Amino acid sequence: MSDVTLATTPLSEPVVHQTQVRVAHDPASLISMREIWKTYQMGTEAVHALHGVSFDVKKGEYIAIIGPSGSGKSTLMNLIGCLDTASQGEYWLNGKNVSEMDDDELARIRNQEVGFVFQTFNLLARATALHNVELPLIYGGVGSSQRHEMAKQALKAVDLLDRVTHRPNELSGGQRQRVAIARALVNHPSILLADEPTGALDTHTSMEIMDLFERLHEEGNTIIVVTHEHDIAARAHRILHIRDGLIERDEKVR
Amino acid sequence: MALMKLNASPESQETEQTDQRPRLGRLVLPKKLSSIRTVRLAALWEAFLVATSSLRSNKLRTSLTLVGIVVGVSAVIAVVTIIKGLDKTVASTFSSQGSTVFTISKNPQIIKSREEFVTFSKRKDVTHEDEQAIARLCSACWRVGVAANAIQTVKYADQKSENVRVRGVTPTTMFDIDGVTIDAGRIWTEGEASSSREVCVVGPDILKNVFADAPPDRAIGQEIRVGGRPYEIIGVLEPLGSIFGFSRDNVVYIPYASYQKAYGARNSIVVFIQVPTAEQLEAAEDQVRTIMRNRRGKTFNEDGDEGFALETQDVFLDLYGKATSNIYLVTIGVAAVSLVVGGIVVMNIMLVSVTERTKEIGIRKAIGARRKDILTQFLIEAVTVTAIGGAFGVLTGFGLAYVISALIGFPLLINVASAVMGVGVSSVVGIISGLWPAWRAAKLDPIEALRAE
Numbered sequence: 001m002s003d004v005t006l007a008t009t010p011l012s013e014p015v016v017h018q019t020q021v022r023v024a025h026d027p028a029s030l031i032s033m034r035e036i037w038k039t040y041q042m043g044t045e046a047v048h049a050l051h052g053v054s055f056d057v058k059k060g061e062y063i064a065i066i067g068p069s070g071s072g073k074s075t076l077m078n079l080i081g082c083l084d085t086a087s088q089g090e091y092w093l094n095g096k097n098v099s100e101m102d103d104d105e106l107a108r109i110r111n112q113e114v115g116f117v118f119q120t121f122n123l124l125a126r127a128t129a130l131h132n133v134e135l136p137l138i139y140g141g142v143g144s145s146q147r148h149e150m151a152k153q154a155l156k157a158v159d160l161l162d163r164v165t166h167r168p169n170e171l172s173g174g175q176r177q178r179v180a181i182a183r184a185l186v187n188h189p190s191i192l193l194a195d196e197p198t199g200a201l202d203t204h205t206s207m208e209i210m211d212l213f214e215r216l217h218e219e220g221n222t223i224i225v226v227t228h229e230h231d232i233a234a235r236a237h238r239i240l241h242i243r244d245g246l247i248e249r250d251e252k253v254r
Numbered sequence: 255m256a257l258m259k260l261n262a263s264p265e266s267q268e269t270e271q272t273d274q275r276p277r278l279g280r281l282v283l284p285k286k287l288s289s290i291r292t293v294r295l296a297a298l299w300e301a302f303l304v305a306t307s308s309l310r311s312n313k314l315r316t317s318l319t320l321v322g323i324v325v326g327v328s329a330v331i332a333v334v335t336i337i338k339g340l341d342k343t344v345a346s347t348f349s350s351q352g353s354t355v356f357t358i359s360k361n362p363q364i365i366k367s368r369e370e371f372v373t374f375s376k377r378k379d380v381t382h383e384d385e386q387a388i389a390r391l392c393s394a395c396w397r398v399g400v401a402a403n404a405i406q407t408v409k410y411a412d413q414k415s416e417n418v419r420v421r422g423v424t425p426t427t428m429f430d431i432d433g434v435t436i437d438a439g440r441i442w443t444e445g446e447a448s449s450s451r452e453v454c455v456v457g458p459d460i461l462k463n464v465f466a467d468a469p470p471d472r473a474i475g476q477e478i479r480v481g482g483r484p485y486e487i488i489g490v491l492e493p494l495g496s497i498f499g500f501s502r503d504n505v506v507y508i509p510y511a512s513y514q515k516a517y518g519a520r521n522s523i524v525v526f527i528q529v530p531t532a533e534q535l536e537a538a539e540d541q542v543r544t545i546m547r548n549r550r551g552k553t554f555n556e557d558g559d560e561g562f563a564l565e566t567q568d569v570f571l572d573l574y575g576k577a578t579s580n581i582y583l584v585t586i587g588v589a590a591v592s593l594v595v596g597g598i599v600v601m602n603i604m605l606v607s608v609t610e611r612t613k614e615i616g617i618r619k620a621i622g623a624r625r626k627d628i629l630t631q632f633l634i635e636a637v638t639v640t641a642i643g644g645a646f647g648v649l650t651g652f653g654l655a656y657v658i659s660a661l662i663g664f665p666l667l668i669n670v671a672s673a674v675m676g677v678g679v680s681s682v683v684g685i686i687s688g689l690w691p692a693w694r695a696a697k698l699d700p701i702e703a704l705r706a707e
Contacts, residue, residue, distance in 0.1 A: 083620060083700045104624045111622020122617045122704065126307055138296045139622040147296075183621065 025092040030190055030222055031057035031080065036089035038075050038245075049075040051245040052089065057191075057224070062217040064233035065226045067242030074195070076242060077226045081116060081193045082109045094190045111140050115184025115192045119199035121176045123168040129155060129179045130164045136187045154182040158212065174205035181212065185221075192216065194225045198232060210235050297627045298634070305635035308607065309642075316639060319603045322596025323643030323683065324650060326589040327676040331651025332658070333585040334672045337578050339655070339664040344574055353532045353566065354396075355431055356539060358384065358546060360522035362563040364573060377561050379522035384549060384562075388525060391545050394538035397528040399428035400510055404517055406481035408464055408506060415463035419505045420480055422513020429455075429507070431528045438470035439489030442509055450511035454480065455489035457503035480506055483516055496663065539564060593679070596643065597687035604636050604691035615695050616703025629696040636688025637681050644680030648673045 025032035038050040049072045057063060067073040078084040079091065082098055085106070091099045094113055101109065116122075123132045133151040142150065155161055158178040168176050177197060184192055194213070198206035214235065217223050225236060233239050234253065241249040309316045361374045382400065389398040404420045423429070426441045442453045456473070465473050470490035477484050485508060494502040508516075529538045543564055550561035608615070615628055623631075652668060659666040 078701055081620070083704075104626075107619065107622050107624040107627075110620060116620050118704070122613070122620070124614060124617060126311065135300075135618070136621045138300045139618070139624070139627060141296060144296070187622075 025090060026056050027095065028058070029056040029092070030059045030061075030094055031055075032090075032092040033079075034090040036076075036079060036086045036091060038072070038079065038084075039087040049245055050079075050086070053245070053247055054089075055240060055247060055250065057222065059190075059222055060217075060220055062213075062223045062235075062237045063225070064236035064239045065224060065242060066228060066230065066233040066239055067248075068228060071242040072245040073226055073228075073242045075245075077193065077195055077224075080191070080224060081114050082106045107139075111136055112187060113190040115181075115187065115189035117177070117180050117184050117192065117194035117197045119196035121168070121173075121180045121200070123176060123179055123183075125168055128165050128167055129160060129171065129182075132168070132179055133183045133186050136183060140187055150186055151182075154186040155179070157185060158182045172205075173201050174208055177201060177205075177209055178212065181209075181216075185216070190222060192221050192223045194223070196227055197225060198227075198229070206232070297623075298630060301627075301631035301634040302638070304631055305638045308611075308635060309639060315603060316642075319599055319639055320596075320643035320646060322592050322599050323640050323680050324596075324647045326592030326596055327644050327647025327680055328649075328651035328654060329592065330585055330589040331648050331672055331676050332654040333581060335652060335655035335667065335669060336658055336664075337581065338667045338669055339659050340578070342667060343664045344571070354530070354535060355526060355528045356535065356542075356564060356566040358388070358525040358527070358542060359563050359565070362565055363570070373559050374563075377559070378550065380525060380562060381523065384546065385523070385525045387549060388527065388542055388545055392527070392538060392541045394529060394534055394541050395527050396530045396534075396538075397427045397431050397526075399431050399526045400424050400523050401428055401432075401526055402510065402513055402517070402521060402523050404481070404513075406506075408460060409479040410464040410476065413464035413466070415460065415504070417504070418460070418480070420513070421505055421507050422510040422517070423507055424510035428526060431526045434494065434507075435492045437490050437492040439474040439487070441489055447509035447511055450509060450515045452483060452485045452512060453488045453509065454478070454485040455491060455507040456487055457491050457501075457505040458493045459501050459504035460506065461490065463504075478506075480508070481516065485512075535566070593683050596640070596680075597683045600636055600639055600684060601687035601691060603639075604632060604688050605694070607635070608632060608691050608695040611695075612698065612703050612706035615698050616700050616706065619698070619700035620704060625696040628698075629692045632692035632695050633685060633688045636692065637684035640680040640684030640687075641677055644677040647680065648676040651676070 025034055033056075034054050036050055036053045037048065040047045040049060053072075053076060065073050065076060075084070079086055080093075082093070082101075083106075085101070086099055089099065090097065093109065096109065096113075098106070098109060110116075124135070127135070130148075130151050133154050134147050137147040137150060152161065152164065155164060158181050160175060160178050160182065163171060163175060163179075166175075168179070171179065177200075181192075181197075184194075192213075197213070198209055201209060210232065213223055213225065223236075225232065227233050237252070237254045239249075239251040239253060240247050241251065358380055360377050360380050365371050365374065385398060385400050388395065392398070401421055401423045404422075406418055406420045408415045408418045421432075423432075424447060426447070429435070429441060436455065437458070439455070441455060442451070446453050456478075458470075460478070461468055461470060461473050464478065465476075473487050473490060476487050478487060479485075485506070491503070491505075491507075496502060527538060527542060529535050543560075546562050546564070547560065618628060618631075652673075656666055
């Protein structure tokens with residue numbers, strides 16, 4: 001839990017913050033976080049990974065979240081991706097109040113609204129590229145012929161139509177990440193959420209992947225990249241600097 | 255550049271309600287309905303594919319997991335199949351004499367206790383006079399006869415056959431009561447019987463054992479020695495076959511008078527009574543019981559020993575039924591134990607499988623698998639293992655029964671219901687033993703699971 005150790009400095013309890021003036025969520029935003037707290041109970045001690053984070057993301061933005069390890073950026077990414085729920089605060093994603101959802105509703109949001117791209121690709125080793133890309137559609141309840149068609153389109157979008165029947169171990173790192181990106185895109189999610197997407201790739205391949213993100217952004221996708229590398233963050237149009245569980249700086253780049 | 259248009263345009267996005275946002279992958283059905291029907295089918299099929307591929311990639315582990323289930327199911331299938339086969343043999347054996355025959359004797363065929371033995375030995379012998387009284391007085395009776403048995407050695411020239419059943423019968427309708435028919439030659443005449451002539455009708459085993467399998471015609475007219483006394487063969491019986499490996503054709507029929515001459519008249523006899531149809535059996539039994547009670551000096555409803563035994567072939571069937579039901583019970587016990595052990599093994603392997611595939615579970619959850627999707631996936635995997643085990647068990651069970659039936663010699667009856675039961679019960683074992691591991695998998699935290707190696 002290295003992410004939270006920095007946040008153990010004695011801070012006021014989140015209860016105190018509830019009395020502060022609260023800005024209602026912006027219905028025009030795709031993502032609207034208000035006073036998000038994430039608190040972990042470590043034995044008898046409450047550890048705050050996020051100290052009341054608030055920000056908005058408009059549709060079509062390309063954002064980088066950057067911060068040193070332990071800053072709370074992984075926690076924030078898990079919250080944005082609906083893998084986790086906040087201890088306190090409101091999170092609206094695409095007009096839905098995610099902060100009050102149960103497990104199955106969150107699974108549905110992850111399936112429909114979020115496309116994950118991970119540092120280590122996280123493909124199913126035994127499945128073909130096509131099947132990996134089809135997986136979100138299977139859980140989304142798409143019929144098989146349509147599923148096939150959509151998965152092929154997604155693979156075409158990342159220029160991997162010639163690798164459809166390959167398994168991950170038959171693909172290069174860059175190709176694997178492109179399969180993962182196709183999987184993230186196949187359900188037409190509201191946001192593409194990438195966690196250190198180039199962390200396991202060499203420089204050249206990293207640049208290719210970042211070029212692909214840029215292209216996808218131009219296509220109208222909303223992209224959030226979580227990274228600790230400044231040159232990766234510099235590709236985004238807006239950078240959120242996270243430190244000690246708070247947004248230290250919200251920087252418009254372009 | 256043929257890139258997809260991956261999202262609806264910002265303008266339409268903001269004006270539309272989110273749930274109505276057009277999606278390529280959505281069927282135009284009410285949301286609830288479409289998600290229930292299609293999600294389940296697609297996810298179930300996915301779960302099945304994942305299950306079979308994970309079982310294939312762990313062949314040794316899978317087959318070891320199956321052992322318990324296979325043993326349990328094959329034991330049940332083998333025993334059920336064997337007993338069904340024996341049932342058929344027993345039923346056809348007793349139906350040659352059939353449920354239209356009952357007997358009056360001094361002692362029942364089965365004596366259950368020492369006390370009974372003492373009681374029965376005080377009884378008066380059943381005599382020829384009893385038989386004649388029954389034949390004369392019982393209007394519901396069709397055929398009445400007397401039979402007595404002895405075990406003797408049969409010799410012809412230098413050939414000899416031991417443990418042959420010698421059956422002294424009278425009148426010749428006893429052949430009909432016994433359900434045997436003449437294949438060649440003839441039955442003795444009234445005159446031959448009353449003058450206690452040494453004539454005999456032999457079962458086909460006698461031809462096989464002392465006439466080197468000669469045709470029946472060649473044996474007729476020959477003289478054999480039964481227990482040292484000479485008898486002339488005048489007829490040969492049709493074969494009846496064997497039961498439990500014991501031949502029913504190793505028999506020599508002689509007139510009852512000749513039997514008495516050879517073995518004495520002091521022994522109690524057995525009276526055989528046959529009725530035309532099974533429906534009349536009870537009426538005939540009542541009449542005969544009354545006649546015998548009168549002859550033993552018992553009044554109606556008097557307490558104490560009746561003084562004779564009235565039995566049908568049901569006694570054997572009862573005994574047989576008790577024996578087989580005990581075998582069933584023992585087998586069910588064995589099967590239950592091995593299914594429980596098998597279930598625990600499956601549970602253990604499923605827990606290992608869940609731990610091994612924590613990362614995979616994390617990935618699936620991250621891209622939208624719900625708890626019940628993961629739960630079903632692992633349940634299906636457990637059920638697939640045990641159902642395959644059950645199917646193997648059914649096959650080996652039938653195989654075992656086939657070998658045993660070939661060795662002992664009874665018909666093999668492949669029972670579809672027991673095959674379905676075998677697979678069904680093992681599937682239930684799969685559900686039960688898969689439930690806990692599947693539930694553990696389903697409630698894994700996606701973040702923790704993704705962090706696993």
